[in-house]
Amino acid sequence: MTYSIGEFSKIVGLSDHTLRFYEKEGLIKVNRDDNNVRIYSDENKLWIESLLHLKNTGMSLKDMKQFAMWGHVGDETLEDRLALLKNHRKKVVEDFEKLRQSLEHLDNKINYYENEIGDCFSTN
Amino acid sequence: MTYSIGEFSKIVGLSDHTLRFYEKEGLIKVNRDDNNVRIYSDENKLWIESLLHLKNTGMSLKDMKQFAMWGHVGDETLEDRLALLKNHRKKVVEDFEKLRQSLEHLDNKINYYENEIGDCFSTN
DNA sequence: CCTTGACTTAGAGTACACTCTAAGTATTAC
DNA sequence: GTAATACTTAGAGTGTACTCTAAGTCAAGG
Numbered sequence: 001m002t003y004s005i006g007e008f009s010k011i012v013g014l015s016d017h018t019l020r021f022y023e024k025e026g027l028i029k030v031n032r033d034d035n036n037v038r039i040y041s042d043e044n045k046l047w048i049e050s051l052l053h054l055k056n057t058g059m060s061l062k063d064m065k066q067f068a069m070w071g072h073v074g075d076e077t078l079e080d081r082l083a084l085l086k087n088h089r090k091k092v093v094e095d096f097e098k099l100r101q102s103l104e105h106l107d108n109k110i111n112y113y114e115n116e117i118g119d120c121f122s123t124n
Numbered sequence: 125m126t127y128s129i130g131e132f133s134k135i136v137g138l139s140d141h142t143l144r145f146y147e148k149e150g151l152i153k154v155n156r157d158d159n160n161v162r163i164y165s166d167e168n169k170l171w172i173e174s175l176l177h178l179k180n181t182g183m184s185l186k187d188m189k190q191f192a193m194w195g196h197v198g199d200e201t202l203e204d205r206l207a208l209l210k211n212h213r214k215k216v217v218e219d220f221e222k223l224r225q226s227l228e229h230l231d232n233k234i235n236y237y238e239n240e241i242g243d244c245f246s247t248n
Numbered sequence: 249c250c251t252t253g254a255c256t257t258a259g260a261g262t263a264c265a266c267t268c269t270a271a272g273t274a275t276t277a278c
Numbered sequence: 279g280t281a282a283t284a285c286t287t288a289g290a291g292t293g294t295a296c297t298c299t300a301a302g303t304c305a306a307g308g
Contacts, residue, residue, distance in 0.1 A: 004283080004284075005283090005284075005285095006282095006283065006284080015266090015267075016284090017266080017267055017268070018265090018266065018267080020285095021265085021266070021267085035274070035275060035276095035284080035285085036274090036284090036285065036286090037274095037275085037283090037284055037285070038284085038285090050229070050233070053225075053226040053229040053230065054226075054230070056222055056223065056226040057223065057226045057227060057230060060264080060265090061264075061265065061266095062264095075240075078237060078240055078241050079241060081237060082234065082237040082238065082241060085230065085233060085234050085237060086234060088230070089227075089230055089231070089234060092223075092226075092227050092230060093227070095223070096223055096224070096227060098180055099180065099181065099216075099219070099220055099223060100220070101177075102177040102178075102180040102181045102216075103181060103213075103216055103217070103220060105174070105177040106177065106178070106181060106209065106212070106213055106216060107213070109174070109209060110206065110209050110210060110213060113202060113205060113206040113209060114206065116199075116202055117202050117203060117206060128253080128254075129253090129254075129255095130253065130254080139296090139297075140254090141296080141297055141298070142295090142296065142297080144255095145295085145296070145297085159254080159255085159304075159305060159306095160254090160255065160256090160304090161253090161254055161255070161304095161305090162254085162255090184294075184295090185294075185295065185296095186294095
């Protein structure tokens with residue numbers, strides 16, 4: 001399957017502005033037809049989804065750009081890419097644990113508030 | 125225990141600029157001594173830590189401000205505060221699950237790369 | 249007495265990641 | 279033949295959350 005930028009933007013949930021912006025930044029390579037119109041492929045879809053996972057884990061555009069650049073070069077950058085991913089993973093695992101703790105704190109807070117309000121009503 | 129802004133900034137890991145900024149924004153209330161110098165208490169410490177948990181879970185300054193404002197008002201805002209927290213919790217749980225999935229994706233990617241590189245060496 | 253650390257207002261600057269506009273051209277679908 | 283959708287460059291604007299500077303004052307400790 002192939003998609004126009006309009007279709008593709010709906011599928012991946014990024015605006016056409018953002019898709020062009022990402023392309024300009026070197027995050028995606030997109031084919032064109034005879035009229036210079038972008039043709040997005042399923043491969044592009046997988047790649048964008050991958051990028052969005054990296055973005056979701058807090059990777060900066062700068063690092064995603066580096067990763068994409070290396071990807072475009074070829075196999076001699078495999079180790080660089082792996083190093084980047086492993087390094088990134090460390091941070092993500094830390095962030096994940098921090099988020100887990102903060103969620104726990106939030107739950108405790110909610111519990112506390114529910115008791116407060118319960119008490120408040122019981123004293124009426 | 126009480127702390128000067130210099131001591132406190134080291135303890136909570138926020139710059140004095142940021143502490144004054146948060147105060148100006150209404151996120152913290154801080155006592156002053158006779159010379160108008162800020163005196164941070166352990167209560168302030170607990171409050172800041174609480175705020176940082178909210179921040180950590182992606183709450184905006186705007187919402188933290190609202191929460192703090194309600195906190196300063198008194199018991200009649202308990203339900204508003206609880207509603208805000210519960211509403212926020214929903215988002216956090218979603219974010220947490222998304223992060224978990226993205227971390228899983230990252231792990232798969234790393235595995236893939238490690239196999240690629242393994243293959244690459246084994247063909248030498 | 250002078251360094252250190254605190255205080256004030258008000259506003260400027262930074263970084264990130266978009267997000268949009270202008271102003272023009274080109275192609276396809278009804 | 280016109281509406282919709284696409285294309286270009288180049289730059290301006292937005293929102294968030296800081297982060298810092300200027301320019302001055304003030305008080306305590308060695």
